[in-house]
Amino acid sequence: MDVKQQKLNKEYQIYVQRKMPKSNLLRDCILAFLVGGLICTIGQAVNNFGKSYFNLNTEEASAFTAIVMIFIGALLTGLGVYDDIGKYGGAGSVVPITGFANSIVSPAMEFKKEGYVFGVGSKLFSIAGPVLVYGITASVLVGLIYFFVK
Amino acid sequence: MEYLRAFLVGGLICVIAQIIIDKTSLTPARVLVCFVTAGVILTAIGIYEPIVKFGGAGATVPLPGFGYALAKGAIKGVEEMGAMGAFVGGVRAAAGGITAAVVFGYLAAVLFNPRMKR
Amino acid sequence: MAKHRLGGQTIKLENPPCILSRATIVGKKEGQGPLGEYFDVVLEDSLWGEKTWEKAECRMYQEAAKMAITRAGKQPQDINYLFGGDLLNQIITANLAARSLGIPFFGLYGACSTLTESMSLGAMVISAGYADLVLCVTSSHFCTAERQYRFPLEMGTQRPPTAQWTVTGAGAFLLSNHMKPPYITHITTGKVIDYGITDTNNMGAAMAPAAAATIKAHFEDTQQGPDAYDLIVTGDLGRFGRELTIDLLKKEGYDISDRLIDCGCEIYSKDQDVHAGGSGCGCSAVVFGAYILRKMEEGVYKRILLLSTGALLSTTSCQQGESIPGIAHAVTIDMDRG
Structure with missing residues (x-):
């Protein structure tokens, strides 16, 4: 690409950036705060329920909470509600573990037409797979570093 | 109070993610990866533990909490069985969540069908 | 320079072809929009009784094509060429529709510009005297495009203000050498x-x-x-x-x-x-x-x-x-x- 075209591109990109409407950050943040906060509060209630009703210790209660929240996220995605929550909640519905469930169910459900192995089976982790890859790899690294510096 | 703290901490973590999504062109999938990894690292350097102590589910339900469980499990594994624990501990601690995601995810995908967005 | 060229990119057609007939089919959302009353067919839902959205889009494509042919009082075998395309990989909608339409077919991909791309080529072919009737058809479907280019439908994502909504719709235009405007x-x-x-x-x-x-x-x-x-x-x-x-x-x-x-x-x-x-x-x-x-x-x-x-x-x-x-x-x- 010649220099003149590069300059033209740069000018256009700056101009577009200036001209384009921005997302309403304040509104988005407030909604993310409310939705995310609410989901975590529900999580806290599940956690407390596990502790008092099943006499779970802290770690068990965390696992119990994760399982229940993932179930809720998967169910709401299946019922077609979670995308509506996501439209308003933004990151507030993406970051909690219910959003992780949503990212698993939504592609799997949609690719069911491509079969149960290469459709559902492989698409389950099309978005969530990287999360596991990087999370687990990072944790192994942390464990190994801890082993050597301990 | 416990609920209020969970609400505040959980809400704030989501706000950080929202700012990243709006201000950069990172897709939600990338944000999820970053947040899990951030959870692992913050736990390793001892920052996430106090947040969990304070926020409860507000810190464990968002995805950095998943990273927290992985990192804490890996460290515990190393303490129990040495270097091999780094490979066993993390996933063992998060096994409930991962298995639930696979099983419920599969069931929901099989039972339900997607609908046109309104 | 060729006889009918004007400047670098434009041609003036020697025998301007006409748009003899046309047909449009749209989805429910488009039918509810401000132009709803103008469309020939408005679908009740995104699947139109088919098993997949891809099949629904293909049927929209075919039905629009057939409707345009029937309206001109013609049969598919009267049509010399079908020019068309869609947004999906390997323009599969157009290919599958052409399979059942049985008209000599040129598949085109110009993303959303495919309509005028096919009309340009169709008009040239008629003006040059290589065809009497050319059918130009394009289609898109929100659900098929969304899952190919973006995210699954049930995924909870926010769309930025500059995002656009893929139209569920198919349009067919029958070009001919008749004397009938436009x-x-x-x-x-x-x-x-x-x-x-x-x-x-x-x-x-x-x-x-x-x-x-x-x-x-x-x-x-x-x-x-x-x-x-x-x-x-x-x-x-x-x-x-x-x-x-x-x-x-x-x-x-x-x-x-x-x-x-x-x-x-x-x-x-x-x-x-x-x-x-x-x-x-x-x-x-x-x-x-x-x-x-x-x-x-x-x-x-x-x-x-x-x-x-x-x-x-x-x-x-x-x-x-x-x-x-x-x-x-x-x-x-x-x-x-x-």
């Missing part, structure tokens, strides 16, 4: 233009330079200005892409702000929550076929310039960080044969 008189073929936009949620900005370049080339080649047209119709630039195009042409000395309309802006109303407007192969096809041509027949517009605009991206090219090239092809639609 006619296709000029064709300006666009070049692929890329100003380095990489945001896939801002197709309007990626396509606006291509639209502006083609309009400018058309004006220069034909030595006419915006005044020669009652309307300049772009395919799917959306609200912001339209504004960018107007600004870009102002810099070149052409003011088209009073006569540029964009099909993507017209098809939905503000309260339908589509952000910047509609997009897709079906967008310009159904708005042009159902609304603009009707207004031309009613005598509201006599001469228009139609540009379908395409963003030539693939999911692979985006992921590899490639910028989004744009293209726009223009055809002049005139009630006089010129």
Whole structure:
């Protein structure tokens, strides 16, 4: 690409950036705060329920909470509600573990037409797979570093 | 109070993610990866533990909490069985969540069908 | 230079072909929009009784094609060529539809510019005397496009304000050498233009330079200005892409702000929550076929310039960080044969 075209591109990109409407950050943040906060509060209630009703210790209660929240996220995605929550909640519905469930169910459900192995089976982790890859790899690294510096 | 703290901490973590999504062109999938990894690292350097102590589910339900469980499990594994624990501990601690995601995810995908967005 | 060429990118057709008949089919949301009453068929739901959205889109494509043929009182075997395409990988909708239509077929891919691309080629073939009847069909479907290019439908994501909504719709146009207005008189073929936009949620900005370049080339080649047209119709630039195009042409000395309309802006109303407007192969096809041509027949517009605009991206090219090239092809639609 010649220099003149590069300059033209740069000018256009700056101009577009200036001209384009921005997302309403304040509104988005407030909604993310409310939705995310609410989901975590529900999580806290599940956690407390596990502790008092099943006499779970802290770690068990965390696992119990994760399982229940993932179930809720998967169910709401299946019922077609979670995308509506996501439209308003933004990151507030993406970051909690219910959003992780949503990212698993939504592609799997949609690719069911491509079969149960290469459709559902492989698409389950099309978005969530990287999360596991990087999370687990990072944790192994942390464990190994801890082993050597301990 | 416990609920209020969970609400505040959980809400704030989501706000950080929202700012990243709006201000950069990172897709939600990338944000999820970053947040899990951030959870692992913050736990390793001892920052996430106090947040969990304070926020409860507000810190464990968002995805950095998943990273927290992985990192804490890996460290515990190393303490129990040495270097091999780094490979066993993390996933063992998060096994409930991962298995639930696979099983419920599969069931929901099989039972339900997607609908046109309104 | 060839006999009928005007300037670098434009041709004046020696025997301007006419648009003999047409048909449009749209989805429910488009039917609820401001142009709802103009469309021939409005679907009840996104599946139209089919098992998959891909099958539904294919059926829309076929039915639109058949309807346009029947309306002209013809049979599929009377049609010399089918030119068409869609947005899906390997233009599979068009290929599958052509399988059952049984018309000699040229498959085209110009992303959302496929409508005017196919009309350009169809008109040339007729004008040159190689065909009597050519059918041009394009389609797009929100659900099939969304799952190929973006996210699963049930995924809870937010759409930025510049995002556009893929139109569920199919439009078919039967071109012929009859003497019956409206006619296709000029064709300006666009070049692929890329100003380095990489945001896939801002197709309007990626396509606006291509639209502006083609309009400018058309004006220069034909030595006419915006005044020669009652309307300049772009395919799917959306609200912001339209504004960018107007600004870009102002810099070149052409003011088209009073006569540029964009099909993507017209098809939905503000309260339908589509952000910047509609997009897709079906967008310009159904708005042009159902609304603009009707207004031309009613005598509201006599001469228009139609540009379908395409963003030539693939999911692979985006992921590899490639910028989004744009293209726009223009055809002049005139009630006089010129």
